[in-house]
Amino acid sequence: MAGKRSLTNAHLKSLLDHQDLESLERQLTPKTSPPAKHYLPHSTVSQRRVQRFWKGMGKAPHPDLLDDWTSANAESFDGNIENCIGSVKIPLGVAGPLRVNGLYAQGDYPLPLATSEAALVASYHRGACMISAAGGCTAMLLYQAVNRSPAFAFDSIISAGRFVVWAMESFEQFQEVANGTTNHGKLVDVGTTVEGNHVYLNFEFTTGDASGQNMVTIATQAVCDFIESNCPVTIKQLYVEGNLSGDKKASAQAYTSVRGRKVSAEVLIPAHILKKYVHTTPKQMTDYWKMSAIGGVLSGTMGVHGHFANGLAALYLATGQDAACVAESAIGVTRFELTDDGDLYASVSLPSVMVGTVGGGTGLPSQKASLELMGLYGSGHSGALAEVCAGLLLGGELSIIAALATGDFTRAHRKLAR
Incomplete structure (x- = not known):
């Protein structure tokens, strides 16, 4: 990332007007003492757990974050958030x-x-x-279509090629495994990208009336487990998402095809x-x-x-x-x-x-x-x-x-x- 000289100098001047480089360096140095005290995590949401979390932070519940309605209906947020302390109101x-x-x-x-x-x-x-x-x-x-793109590393491009051949022959089995994880999603297609000794499989799913990100992740993990157990080629590394799907980022792939x-x-x-x-x-x-x-x-x-x-x-x-x-x-x-x-x-x-x-x-x-x-x-x-x-x-x-x-x-x- 580049910055222009005028902007860089203006920023440096604002930093150095009131302190020197040595004090800035000390400010940026990692500090391990005293150790940070982490909040105890909670995934279940209930009125009692919300109150306990505020107490664990050493603070009184803020009425604009934990109002009476939110407190009384805290259980309705269960399954959508962790470490719940209340709700934020946005004008509608x-x-x-x-x-x-x-x-x-x-x-x-x-x-x-x-x-x-x-x-x-x-x-x-x-x-x-x-x-x-x-x-x-x-x-x-x-x-x-919603996609998920697992990534696989091999010892050579030859092994990567042999894996692609096997994966294309096994697609119907992948469909059976993936479709067994959901009543709504269907694995409908797969694309392949070979980059040296790396392979990305771009699985495409229909997801019914759900947006479907979690659905396709769970289904893809099941296929990856099947691949790991049955692939005739030795896989050095396997990741359920290789960052080729375009999930939560603008991508040329989504722009020229479809995602969602x-x-x-x-x-x-x-x-x-x-x-x-x-x-x-x-x-x-x-x-x-x-x-x-x-x-x-x-x-x-x-x-x-x-x-x-x-x-x-x-x-x-x-x-x-x-x-x-x-x-x-x-x-x-x-x-x-x-x-x-x-x-x-x-x-x-x-x-x-x-x-x-x-x-x-x-x-x-x-x-x-x-x-x-x-x-x-x-x-x-x-x-x-x-x-x-x-x-x-x-x-x-x-x-x-x-x-x-x-x-x-x-x-x-x-x-x-x-």
């Missing part, structure tokens, strides 16, 4: 409703968004209302609706989009879009998704076109939306309530949730690009932000 707003005409999502959906960023809900709200006024967006879930749910949405916005809702024209929108698209390319972003992470993070927090998966989910492409009739065509494509309507945090009380508000809690609704995500982000792109194209962006934040 609602945008929309958003009309979606999808393969799975049909109707008008309220959009619960948990955020502390002023202007975010307002922006997504006007985008959703504009889409709904145009008759709604068309959305299509295209693919679903691949979904696309489009809408045709007549010029008069743009004028009414965002005070702009289709030409202003497409002119700004063209310039911002090149800016994204020049900066090296994964895909071209305005702010996918904003809407996804807020919806993920509200509905109990794995918030860290925003890292891989918030990649994709926004595209605007001026039609022959002078209207605006807009679309978004997202290859890696990691969402579920069962499992994980979706069963937590507040998050379950948010999904129920949308009518999307439980089995049979994950495809609809993915399509709603695409519609939400489409609305967000329309709104932010309109704000930037007209100069309203700064004014909105000055008006709404603290």
Whole structure:
């Protein structure tokens, strides 16, 4: 990682204004005395254990972290957190409703968004209302797959090649072992990457209505155990994840294929609706989009879009998704076109939306309530949730690009932000 001379010097000056290098070195030296006293870990959550943990920290429970409701309902968090001491409250707003005409999502959906960023809900709200006024967006879930990539080390590339031959011949057995660990997931494919004497197997699963990271990890571990016991080639090292899956990070692999749910949405916005809702024209929108698209390319972003992470993070927090998966989910492409009739065509494509309507945090009380508000809690609704995500982000792109194209962006934040 590189730093410019001016920034480096400014930082050094701020450090050395009040202390010398020797004192800084002492500050950075490891200190083992007195030894740190670790908290005693707890995986089970109950009212009694929460109180005990506060006592173990030597602190009184803070009423803003351990309020009466959280204390009384502590058991509802069991299985979702360790060392529980309470809950954090994030403001929840609602945008929309958003009309979606999808393969799975049909109707008008309220959009619960948990955020502390002023202007975010307002922006997504006007985008959703504009889409709904145009008759709604068309959305299509295209693919679903969640992958896990175990890695194997051998003594030579020859052994690695022999392993790949055996692994391809054994895939049906891998499927049987993996599918025996879950009633919902299915091992459907495997890719191979050979790098010298290392091999990565990229297992792809369908995961039903769950987001599925834990599901595919458990299934892959079972396959790795089978491989370790039955492989005719000596394996020097084996890891259940070799960091090729793209889990919780933006990757070119996910961008060009799929991780989670691949979904696309489009809408045709007549010029008069743009004028009414965002005070702009289709030409202003497409002119700004063209310039911002090149800016994204020049900066090296994964895909071209305005702010996918904003809407996804807020919806993920509200509905109990794995918030860290925003890292891989918030990649994709926004595209605007001026039609022959002078209207605006807009679309978004997202290859890696990691969402579920069962499992994980979706069963937590507040998050379950948010999904129920949308009518999307439980089995049979994950495809609809993915399509709603695409519609939400489409609305967000329309709104932010309109704000930037007209100069309203700064004014909105000055008006709404603290």
